[in-house]
Amino acid sequence: MPLILDTPSESSIESVYDIHEERRRLHHDADVVVVGAGVLGSALAVAFADQGRSVILLEKSLKEPDRIVGELLQPGGVQALEKLGLRHCLDDIDAITVKGYGVFYYGKAVEIPYPSNAVEQSEGNEKLNKISKRAEGRSFHHGRFISKLRAAALSHPNITVFETEVTSLVTSNSERTPGIIGVQTLTKKVQQDYFFGSLTVVADGYNSKFRKQYSTVTPISKSKFWGLELHHDSCPLPMPNHGHVILSEVAPILLYQIGSHETRALIDIPENTPSASVAAGGVKNYLTNAVLPNIPSSVRPSFQAAIEAGHLRSMPNSFLPPTVNRTPGLALLGDALNMRHPLTGGGMTVALNDVVLIKSLLSPETVPDLDDATLVLRQLRAFHWQRKNLTAVINILAQALYSLFAADDKQLKYLQRGCFRYFQLGGNCIDGPVGLLAGIIRQPLVLFYHFFSVAFLSIWVMLCEQGVVGALTGWSAVQGVLIFYKACVVLFPYIWAECQS
Ligand SMILES: Cc1cc2nc3c(=O)[nH]c(=O)nc-3n(C[C@H](O)[C@H](O)[C@H](O)COP(=O)(O)OP(=O)(O)OC[C@H]3O[C@@H](n4cnc5c(N)ncnc54)[C@H](O)[C@@H]3O)c2cc1C
Ligand SMILES: *[C@@H]1O[C@H](CO)[C@@H](O)[C@H](O)[C@H]1NC(C)=O
Numbered sequence: 001m002p003l004i005l006d007t008p009s010e011s012s013i014e015s016v017y018d019i020h021e022e023r024r025r026l027h028h029d030a031d032v033v034v035v036g037a038g039v040l041g042s043a044l045a046v047a048f049a050d051q052g053r054s055v056i057l058l059e060k061s062l063k064e065p066d067r068i069v070g071e072l073l074q075p076g077g078v079q080a081l082e083k084l085g086l087r088h089c090l091d092d093i094d095a096i097t098v099k100g101y102g103v104f105y106y107g108k109a110v111e112i113p114y115p116s117n118a119v120e121q122s123e124g125n126e127k128l129n130k131i132s133k134r135a136e137g138r139s140f141h142h143g144r145f146i147s148k149l150r151a152a153a154l155s156h157p158n159i160t161v162f163e164t165e166v167t168s169l170v171t172s173n174s175e176r177t178p179g180i181i182g183v184q185t186l187t188k189k190v191q192q193d194y195f196f197g198s199l200t201v202v203a204d205g206y207n208s209k210f211r212k213q214y215s216t217v218t219p220i221s222k223s224k225f226w227g228l229e230l231h232h233d234s235c236p237l238p239m240p241n242h243g244h245v246i247l248s249e250v251a252p253i254l255l256y257q258i259g260s261h262e263t264r265a266l267i268d269i270p271e272n273t274p275s276a277s278v279a280a281g282g283v284k285n286y287l288t289n290a291v292l293p294n295i296p297s298s299v300r301p302s303f304q305a306a307i308e309a310g311h312l313r314s315m316p317n318s319f320l321p322p323t324v325n326r327t328p329g330l331a332l333l334g335d336a337l338n339m340r341h342p343l344t345g346g347g348m349t350v351a352l353n354d355v356v357l358i359k360s361l362l363s364p365e366t367v368p369d370l371d372d373a374t375l376v377l378r379q380l381r382a383f384h385w386q387r388k389n390l391t392a393v394i395n396i397l398a399q400a401l402y403s404l405f406a407a408d409d410k411q412l413k414y415l416q417r418g419c420f421r422y423f424q425l426g427g428n429c430i431d432g433p434v435g436l437l438a439g440i441i442r443q444p445l446v447l448f449y450h451f452f453s454v455a456f457l458s459i460w461v462m463l464c465e466q467g468v469v470g471a472l473t474g475w476s477a478v479q480g481v482l483i484f485y486k487a488c489v490v491l492f493p494y495i496w497a498e499c500q501s
Contacts, residue, residue, distance in 0.1 A: 076439015
């Protein structure tokens with residue numbers, strides 16, 4: 001509309017939107033280009049757009065994903081969604097309320113409810129209500145949740161979504177402004193395109209194509225999760241609305257409901273497990289012979305039916321410690337930046353809390369112009385350290401707990417048993433660990449405290465087993481030292497990994 005000087009600001013603001021929209025659509029130019037519309041990319045696009053940034057979101061396939069990952073969102077992730085104004089993405093997807101965990105150890109069970117959320121100060125009865133309100137997570141079909149996040153991005157006036165596969169990052173060759181200025185893509189496998197932004201965010205997931213070039217670390221994977229989908233109706237789980245962790249002579253097994261009628265089973269199979277090798281009859285045989293007998297009896301029929309139905313799928317369980325982004329114009333985020341074993345279901349909680357933190361560190365008030373690459377890099381360094389309180393806890397806990405739960409030597413088996421005994425004590429011995437796992441307690445020292453409490457309890461249990469005389473022998477002393485040593489060997493490398501930049 002040309003020159004209508006005295007009309008109210010509404011239409012002129014609209015035309016500013018239009019200009020930005022047109023620049024994205026026609027010129028492929030925005031403040032931020034986000035690669036990958038997964039958990040992190042979709043949420044981050046909305047977060048930036050809500051701040052008035054102009055955002056281009058690129059995704060290779062907008063079809064609803066069908067994957068065995070990201071199906072249980074911890075309470076700390078639900079809280080992050082709330083902060084981002086995206087809580088509604090958990091509505092109408094047939095999500096299941098998760099109230100905590102059930103740990104099954106050689107048939108014995110202990111319930112581990114999520115603790116209460118931090119109590120907000122308020123008066124009288126209201127306060128009582130809030131104290132009694134326990135934190136809740138949600139489990140669901142991954143694809144349905146992603147589709148909701150994408151829908152939020154698609155309907156946002158400050159975001160334009162393109163279905164196209166990013167093939168390479170575009171580097172500026174000017175000496176004055178080195179760094180990444182955008183991406184090259186392939187649309188429908190034939191058409192080459194370019195997209196440009198002041199900041200390019202790479203959030204292309206666990207198998208990131210661009211990580212290798214811009215990061216010094218590579219993922220390590222020592223096991224895979226094999227996924228089965230069970231019918232829930234005829235075989236309900238022993239502890240409804242809880243994630244089930246099954247510990248037995250095989251590596252850990254997870255069971256949780258992901259819809260009114262469906263239950264997910266994830267079976268960890270460490271690399272080079274002889275009984276799962278092709279020679280021994282492969283994974284299907286392993287599931288029938290080694291895993292099935294350890295499944296709670298009420299679930300066994302649906303587990304067996306799922307094995308027989310086939311459709312087995314697997315994903316590598318990776319560990320990738322985070323590093324500082326050093327390339328001007330670029331930010332590597334989500335699984336592309338940092339991964340931990342999915343045993344504790346922490347990935348999406350980390351991703352969503354990272355979005356909350358990035359949103360504040362790169363807000364227009366702090367960084368008016370994202371072209372200021374030096375300032376952006378400084379803020380990304382701050383991001384690396386500030387995210388530790390939550391993510392270091394989740395990363396270390398996932399890795400350490402996996403070592404115990406997949407115990408493959410004598411000391412680890414002692415620690416595994418000690419851990420279960422610790423949970424049986426109840427009170428703070430469960431509130432602490434599950435509060436850390438849930439993303440509610442954000443204090444690395446609390447993790448340290450509980451981990452070594454488990455180690456000492458394991459030694460104590462071992463000594464008690466020996467009886468008064470046995471406990472005084474040299475053998476027990478050696479075992480005690482070995483258990484303690486093992487606990488250190490399990491924990492310290494992961495703490496060390498978090499101290500790197
Ligand atoms: C077996 C398993 C189970 C898990 N279970 C849980 C769980 O219960 N709870 C939990 O919180 N976390 C879980 N996780 C971790 C969680 O799935 C991830 O942390 C999370 O999905 C990471 O989000 P992201 O956005 O970084 O990556 P993704 O969600 O993988 O998204 C990446 C996106 O990028 C797109 N993309 C990739 N390459 C390109 C390209 N070149 N061009 C354009 N687009 C591209 C992809 O199509 C995809 O949409 C699990 C992981 C595994 C392996
Ligand atoms: C979109 O961006 C504009 C600034 O360009 C901002 O004023 C507006 O609030 C944003 N819209 C939404 C829905 O957040």
